Every structure is written in C-alpha cells, then in structure tokens.
Amino acid sequence: MSAAPEPPHDPFFRAVTAPAFTHELLAGLAAGRCAAVRVPGFLSEERCAEVLAALEAQPFDSYQQARIDPPVMRFGVGVSDHMADGGVAEGYWKALEGHHEAWRGLGLSFDPFRTSREALAAAWPGGVEVGRRGGRAMGDGVAREPNQGFQVHFDDALREYEGDLLDVPLMGQFAFNLYLSVPPEGGETVIWRHRWQPQDEAHRLSAYYGYDETVVRGAESIELAPRVGEALLLDPRFFHAVRPSRGARRIALGFAVGVGTNGRLLTWA
Template sequence: MPRTALDPLFTPTDAPGGFTERHLAHLIGATAAAVTVPRFLDEQTCADTLAALERLPTAAYDLERVPTPIVRFGPSLNDYRTAAGGLDAERYWRDAEAARVSWQRARLRPDPVALSLARLGTAWGSAISPATIGGRPVFAGTLREINEGALLHYDDVRREFPCRLFDQETVAQLAFNVWAAVPETGGATTLWRHRWDPADEQHRYSYGYRSKTVEHCQQVSLRPQLGGALLFNPAHFHEVQANPGQRRIALAYFLALTTTGQLITWS
C-alpha cells in the first residue's frame, strides 16, 4: 500500500504563554490540529470546580442515544434537537435557566467559565458573547465526566441544525476543554485529519461513526493534564479514549466565528 502523505500543518501546538490570535486563526482556518495551554487553571481552581460539581445537579445522557455513560452538568443544545432538526425550545430554555441559577449559586471564584472566556476574548481582541436564539442568550459551560470514552464523531452546529439555529451567522466552529480532574492513564483525545463526507454515513454508529471512517487518516492524540486547556476545530473527527476506574472531568463549550468577525459561545 502506498504511504499516505502527511500534512505538515496538522500538528498540535503547546502554548505555555496562553492562547493568541494566531492560534485561533490557524484553528479556524484548519491549518493546525490543536492548541494546548498547560496550567490554564491552577490546582485550587480545579479543586474548587470539582467540589462544585458535587453540589450541582447532574444527569447522564440517554444510553439509547449515547451508548457510553457520560454524566454532565448543564444542557447541550444537541440534547434538545428534534427529529426534524429543530430545537425543543420549551424544554431547552427551562433547563438552561435552571442550570444558570445552579451555577450562580455554586459561587465559584474565580468562575472558570468567565475566566476562560475572558482569556480567549483577550487573545481574539474582542469580548466573546453568548450565541442567541430569538434574542435570548444560550447556556455555555457544561461540566462533563467522561470515563468510558466517547465515540468517534464530529461537531458542526450548521449541520446539526441546518435551518440555522442562532441569530448570528457562523462560518467556523471551535471546541474548548479544560480539565478539573484527569486519569493517570487513558482519557486521551484523538483528532483525525478528516472532515465529514457523505460516504461516511455508511459507517454511522449511534451518534458517531465506526473507526473505518478514519482508516489511514493522519491523527494526533493528546492526553489531558490537570488544569490544562485544549482548543481544536471539532469539524475534524475526534474521539475520547476510555479511562476505566478513574475520573476525567472537563469544563467544555463551543466557540464560533461569525460573519461579522465576532466570537460567540454555547454548549
């Protein structure tokens, strides 16, 4: 079999000095695999976030839709997608408001969501705003415990909600994670240099895809680090390795570049 040529730009970048505009631009343009920032949160903030999770209302994903157990705090828009590709608005806004109240009551100081958004906004050069639907800001900042892995999949709100969900028009999407608890082994995030193609649907499995989808594709794997942050373009197929018997807990949300050059956020 002929050797597959590698893309020299599809590599991870370690940024101990923090995220920069250049990092975000390369990820948006898909000319980088990922950017990691070690010690993005200090150990005390991680411990406080972990303690807060014990006080916050959490729920597991429906195993019929997500076959690997994942527990999370905070609503994700995908959980409220209807069969027709719309949003179950009544249920979403009820849960979003409840999560917002619960997060405020947790009184995390510093607030890791606000802190991370402020740093990313500084890197981009303008503040990051919540995405809005009908003028209402959506919820951003879920806490997710993924110990048994996540299926190979991609994320693209424009495909997930093809009728256009947000008031803002988006052109590219990024995914942000920062870890409050990490396993000693396992739990790596693997990214493949592959974006969705209609032919991939033959390999569909539950919400994700079978490994044959990315067979022979270039890949990078990144192990979580306590307090470390990861930013990547989730249009690239990705999965999370299992870490049985250990805890892997991350604060997560999405960002998108709009046609007006602003960054918006949601979960």
C-alpha cells in the first residue's frame, strides 16, 4: 500500500532562526521570503529577570473583553483598545500619558523598547523610530500575558484603519515579541499560510476580533514554542494564534513595526 502523498509546501513559508536580526532577514521578511525570524538570546536572562520582577509586582489590565475573549492581560496601552470609526479615539493620547508614567515607575536600569528598536535599527539602513499620528508619537510597546491564548486573527493596519494609521504610509507590517517568561507547556505561536479573504468573515467570532479556527482549515502552518530572551518578528498579515499556557505565566513585550514609504521602520503599540 503506497504512502499518502505529502501535502504541498511553500518553501518561502518558514521561520528562520538567526543569532541577530540582519538587513537581509528583515528585507526577506518584508518581501515574503519567510514568515518569521527568531533570534534566541536577544535579551540576556539577567535583563529579562529584571523586567519580569518589576512587572510581576504590578497589576495588569485586560484588553476589552467584549472585543477579546478569552481575556488577555496587559501592562501598558495599546491603540487597538482606542479605535473609533476607523481611526484613533482622542482618549488614546491621554491614556499614553499614564502608560509612560507607569513604565518609568518600574525603575528599570534600561528601556527594553528602546533597546529592541536599537537592535532593529542596527539591521536597517533607514533606521527605526516610534511612528507618529498627527505629529504625536504613538505608544512604544506593551507587556502582554495571553495565558488563555489568543484567538485566530490577523493584524493589518491597512485593513483595520481608514486611511493611514501613521503620518508616513506603510508598505509592510511586522509584529515584534520579546519573551520574558514562558510556560513549561503551551504558549506556542501558530502561524498559518493564509491571509484574509472576504469569505473569511463567515468564520468571524465577533464584530471586532477573532475567527473560528475553521478559517484556516487545510492551510500549511508553523508552530513556534517561546523561549525566554528570544525575539520573534513575524508577518502578522498571516492568520496566527497563541495556544493556552500551562504551568506558568507567558509574558512578552510587543509592538508593531511598519515599513514606511520614507524607508524607515516605524513602531507603534
């Protein structure tokens, strides 16, 4: 009896592991030559422990549960909770003031978001900066704790906002994650080789966020287990999800990265 044929594989749908981000890897991710880039040891265990100890003493809020369920906890402010009629609500800017004060209050010896941007800037000739909207700087990042997982979803500022989210139009988008704490089991990021199509809306779980996993049935996938200190840069326009954690908290720093038409990488949260 002959073996079943192997399912077709896209050689460009892969996760690349490297000792550091490079211009070649970032350009390849933007061009679609890979789906994700992993850099183990991006942040030392000592620095991870410093940030984690400071965060563990702080209360985390949840994203709006009417929009994201099961709940995902976070420390910091994300623009997704301040969407209004395809734009950004004025309350976002006021919330950012409290965000910056809260992060300064942690008393860290370094700024983990700036450190992350500087590492990306070293690999990108155009440089990296926090994106602006209406001349005002967006948020620099948040700490997320999706212990019950993230539903299947995609992130694409071009589809989620009317017009341009930032003052500089974007040609591409990445998602950056830096793991501070990982569970002994679960917590994997799953990426499917599937981008949004109009018929996918039949699988949407709510009016705002998340899809039933049937939306990616039959699609090729990659499963990535998180590791402390590892940075992950992925193309969030592919449908992706986070599996529930078992045995410990899963806490990661994160922000969005856009490739601007000015040649710079622009970040926001």
